Amino acid sequence: MRPLTFRRKVFLYFSSAVLLIGAFMALLGTRMISSTVRREAQDRVTMDLRSARHVYNSRIETMRLSLELLGESIDLNRIDRLAERLERKMEELGLDFLSVCDRNGRVIFRARPPHLTGDDRSSNPLIRRALNGELAGGTVILPREVLQREGEGLAERAYIEFIPTPKAKPRPEKAETSGMCLMAAAPIRSPEGRVTGAIYGGILLNRNFKLVDEIRDIIFKERWYKGKELGTVTIFQWDVRIATNVLRGDGERAIGTRVSEEVYNCVLLHRKPWLERAFVVHDWYISAYEPIFDPRGKVIGILYVGILEQKYNDIRNRILLNFFPPLGAGILIVLAFSYLLSHDLSLPMRKLVLGTERIASGDLDYRIEERAGFAEMKQLMDHFNQMAQALKEREEQLERTNEELRSVNRNYMEMLGFVSHEIKNALGNMLMSAYNLKEGYAGELNEVQGRMVDIILRNGERLKDMIKNYLDLSRIEKGELEAHKREVEFNEEVLRPVVEELKGQMESKGMRLTVQTPEPFKLIADPDMLRTIMDNLISNAIKYGREGGEIKVIGAEEDGRWRISVWNEGEGIPPDQLPRLFNKFTRLDTGGSRRKSGSGLGLFITREMVEKQGGKIWAESEYGKWAMFTFTLPKEGRDEA
Template sequence: MKSRNLKTNIILSFFAVISILVVSVAILGYYIINRNVIQRAQRQIKNDLKVARWAYNTEIDRIRLAFNLVGPSNDLERLKGQIGLDYISVVDKNDLPAIKSEVVRAAFEGKALAATRIIGPEELKEMGRSLYEKSVIEIKPTAKARPTEIHILDSAMAVGYAKPLFDNAGHVRAVMYGGKIINRDAELVDKIRSFVFENQMYEGRPTGTVTIFLDDVRIATNVLDKNGERAIGTRVSATVYKKVVEEGRTFLDRAFVVTDWYLTAYEPIRNIEGKVIGILYVGILEKPFVDMRRNVFLVFFGIVVLASLLAVILGLVLAQGMARPLTRLLEAAGRFSKGDLSHRIGMFNSRVREIDVLAEAFNDMAAKIDEREKRLEALNKELEALNKSYLDLVGFVSHELKGILSSTIMNAYTVRDGFLGMVNFKQRKALDSIARNLDYLEATVKNFLNLSRLEKGELAVSKSEVLLKENIVDPSLEAFGRQATDKEMQVVNDTAAGLKVMADVDLLQIVVNNLIGNAVKYGQRGGILRVSAEIRNGTAHVEVYNDGKPLAQDEIDKLFRRFSRLKSEETRNVQGTGLGLFVSKEIIEKHGGWIWVEARPKGNAFVFEIK
């Protein structure tokens, strides 16, 4: 990336901060404005639904009031025309078996009541052919509605009132009832819309719409279809039907109604038995709220942008004032980074106290670093000499001891095993102790020799084709076989013959020897020692497992470190240098592999992988 000068960086950084602030404030403002507008719209549509329900009930109350002002002696036909009813009648008890209206039947119990009810096709026909034909509605295919095989709606929804008439003894002798068919009643929904929305318009369109459904079919509405006609016969969506009709709950959401988005509310219409028989809907045009939200946000955003421009101008002035002295500081730092530790900044008056203090601190720091650098250089030379002497000594001693120990170990085992004459029990016990200590000393010398090679960078990897079982695992198990037998361990070799891997055979032998040696030393007496190997997706996976106490996580974290040994009851009497796993890890990583330990339920497994 191309670098920029200090002044540009200060300006860009300042601008970035302002931009983030502006975007954050804008997002927050948009969220708050959007939330408030939507909440307002939701509150309004809820209130509109309540008002629509009240207006709907008012229509029923109007019929009730008219019935209470007249008696059965009045001219019923004239009364029907005056209050706008579709049917009116008086029936006595003799007519009760033929009466289908649940409202009239309830009135014979002595209580006047008004309600919404469904009138079946047979009852409609009895009321008159013209009323039946007016009520029949062709059901139109509607997207997202429930599947249906019904194409004609020949039932009607009606609002009505039934008033009991009493004889001198106070018994119900007859019932006067009447009602109004809602099917195709544009006057009712338009009256409700006028009451709820006051016929408000927005950009030439009504702000609100009202619909009454019989089950899921629009029977009265001022929602217009694409042809500009009332959308009678269209159906409500399956989602709304499920919530309102089947579950009996109110539904509030936004919806696309024919040509525009509306915020909608649906509420169940129930009969006197409480059963949902239809839906009352109100919808309010969403665009006024969207425009209001946009206008408020534009004003808010304009204020934020103006404030940001003022902040940018202030930032430019500030950057100009800071750039000059800081440029000198940057130049001095550049010379200092290139090794000119003697360079110092001349004092200047920047009019910014912190920058002047920074210049003084820079000069003081430069002097101290210059002095410390000279001391460190001298100490490094001394340490390099000491480290070289240490590595040479470790390598020399380890190399010399290796040959001597090999001969001594061979002689010790020769005497112990009776090749130079019989030894008694006490002598053999002493020779066993000598042999164990010599084995430990030999392993220690090898580890220090490998450590020396690692520190000097002489541990080079020379890869060749290696047979895991034949060249590595079998020789290692043979080398530690006597020690495993002494601990009565069951040795299991699950390594398949012929498995090949590209590796340094000598270095890989060191790793496996370390892991098997540790398994023997730290494994449980009489337990299992298992070595397994397989090829997984071109990677050699080798595992050395032994029974014993599973390692805790804090113990696992200490492994594979130089001179790190675990301190516990099980390991207290076991000798070790803490170098074996460190050396093994370095060797495996030089092969491009990984090594780790897994605690198992009854023991531990050391695993490594190389490609």
């Protein structure tokens, strides 16, 4: 395939950039507009739900105040003479039942036929509060038996058979027999102010379409949008629609249908509001649900408000239609400019393009010999030839220098490895002899001799760690560090041996170790490298941690990788030292007491070993409080990007 000319490339690059920017702007604009419109819809439905709740609560408050006034005018000794008045009041207040009970909670009058009396209602929390002299109101669930005594027709109206509903949470029941009511109660007092009884009344919400339609008409000024209901209101008893203006496909109200399992879990189980788009019967609505509580604080139902999503989709589409034409015109103008610019640039640049291709291919002897037609171009070509000559000379000098450096480095690494290995052998014999002395194999030591042996052991172990670091550095520099991965049980094969080895150091500083890893915690890694990594990180935590402080080892599996952290209390890491922690020969200076001893290679080697296994490592700290080193390893042997 013939390569593109410089002019076409420039135009292609410009046009691609313009189109990408245009596409990005279009996508960003679409997302921002959609997000803004959607947020506006959610704000609207949230406000509508708040308004619905206000109407709902105001109905309860109206009942409470009305019953308070009514209770002040009742004389229980003349209750028979008040029957006609109470029946009339029940109708005026729009109540489904209105009853009076004595000071013991026993019903002595009911306004709704068949006017049954004699049952004890003191167990109802609202009535009990009224008998204690309080004005009470709220939402309650009344069993079928209570509804039958409160008045004829109420139990039948409350009975709702469940209609199979997609995505609803399974329930063993087939129908709802109890009723959910708005209820209020007020005390009845004697002229002396003593509570002699209570009056209570309520509105049965089951099939109470008047209430939900009233709430809808109050909060939605526009009822219809393109022949569809703009807003809907529903009251649920637990998860069943008992009062709604949502219509089924046959035009009937969707009584008996149930809420989805997602809303069920959020609102009924977790007691939280739910705000999201939902498909209601045959249209998408921006929906808001919030729990309804009884006087004891138990969730017994849901209040729902939904607004037709299509209206906001149409608003979004109109905005987008006004947004795209100017954007498209701007893109076309920039494309035309790009074409003219690429044409003007291509004419004087052809020779330079050929020269740069030759230089890029490695021909540093190539020079442009043609004469330029104008001064600026001649100057550019002369500079190009000078650059080519300088590149050739620099390349030759760099090659000689690099070869010398490679030779010196090889010799240095070989010497470092040899010396470290020899010192390691001698040091091992010395440490073994010192441990034998400490254990008393050569006779019991006195206190001074014991302290001197401890000093030898402490410094010998530190020297052994430094030699190990230098040997690891030698392997790294010579490219001999390789990861041999296999399945490793982190707790048993890695963490426990390291902790056992460092146990004495932790106890000497009074530090405690907390392990937060799964059991078992299996991962794919090089066990030797992993032990070295954990040894370096926990050793640092002990070295720089606060005496008597805590060290945490935290391990978990997340997002297709293993994540392990070592956290410790202490002075932390100054922010200016975080970027260079993992460099060679870097020692942490916390600005506190004397500087800690060490080779300054531990974190460098740790990083190399983590990256050799395809992982990443980093440090975090709150200076003066804590520090944490975290590394991740990929699952299934894949390197992390």
